Amino acid sequence: GAGVSQSPSNKVTEKGKDVELRCDPISGHTALYWYRQSLGQGLEFLIYFQGNSAPDKSGLPSDRFSAERTGGSVSTLTIQRTQQEDSAVYLCASTIAGGQQQYFGPGTRLTVT
Amino acid sequence: AQSVTQLDSQVPVFEEAPVELRCNYSSSVSVYLFWYVQYPNQGLQLLLKYLSGSTLVESINGFEAEFNKSQTSFHLRKPSVHISDTAEYFCAPSSGGYQKVTFGTGTKLQVIP
Numbered sequence: 699g700a701g702v703s704q705s706p707s708n709k710v711t712e713k714g715k716d717v718e719l720r721c722d723p724i725s726g727h728t729a730l731y732w733y734r735q736s737l738g739q740g741l742e743f744l745i746y747f748q749g750n751s752a753p754d755k756s757g758l759p760s761d762r763f764s765a766e767r768t769g770g771s772v773s774t775l776t777i778q779r780t781q782q783e784d785s786a787v788y789l790c791a792s793t794i795a796g797g798q799q800q801y802f803g804p805g806t807r808l809t810v811t
Numbered sequence: 812a813q814s815v816t817q818l819d820s821q822v823p824v825f826e827e828a829p830v831e832l833r834c835n836y837s838s839s840v841s842v843y844l845f846w847y848v849q850y851p852n853q854g855l856q857l858l859l860k861y862l863s864g865s866t867l868v869e870s871i872n873g874f875e876a877e878f879n880k881s882q883t884s885f886h887l888r889k890p891s892v893h894i895s896d897t898a899e900y901f902c903a904p905s906s907g908g909y910q911k912v913t914f915g916t917g918t919k920l921q922v923i924p
Contacts, residue, residue, distance in 0.1 A: 731912070740916035741855075741901060754911055789855065798843045798905040798912055802855040 723792030834902030
């Protein structure tokens with residue numbers, strides 16, 4: 699079946715602009731994670747959605763970052779007033795209910811100029 | 812939530828030599844343990860996992876990891892590495908259920924010809 703998909707695959711934006719990154723999880727997966735991977739860095743947890751529970755936003759680096767998940771499926775990560783330090787690959791992963799193995803999307807490479 | 816330590820950020824090793832990538836986690840409850848691999852310019856994918864049963868688990872490409880509860884470790888080993896093993900490896904313990912998965916900072920394995 700289809701895996702996790704993310705769009706766009708690449709995004710170049712000017713400093714100060716807002717961007718939206720999209721993640722389509724595997725159908726039926728109730729948990730969804732967003733991570734950030736900066737050049738030469740490990741995985742930085744951003745936010746975690748599990749079913750209808752309140753999301754775990756503890757990893758969001760500032761109030762410029764927000765995410766929502768509509769209908770328990772598609773998720774959008776929004777970065778407002780982008781800064782150059784926001785340049786990174788943004789990864790999305792999903793898991794089945796109660797499952798722990800994560801299935802990753804290909805990522806969105808964001809470049810802020 | 813779990814915490815995880817990958818002590819080695821980079822591990823250079825000659826081709827056909829053995830390698831061990833270390834992972835220690837903190838927990839007093841049952842855990843599930845995962846190693847993910849990210850090959851150059853690719854997304855993350857599962858390498859191997861421990862859920863229950865035999866404490867020694869293997870991957871299809873010759874890696875193995877042993878769950879050591881007393882030492883809270885899940886080190887990744889391969890007796891003879893190949894150039895194609897050059898990648899970044901992430902350890903990820905989980906407390907199970909709906910708890911958030913925690914990723915280590917990653918270890919970059921560089922296989923030298």
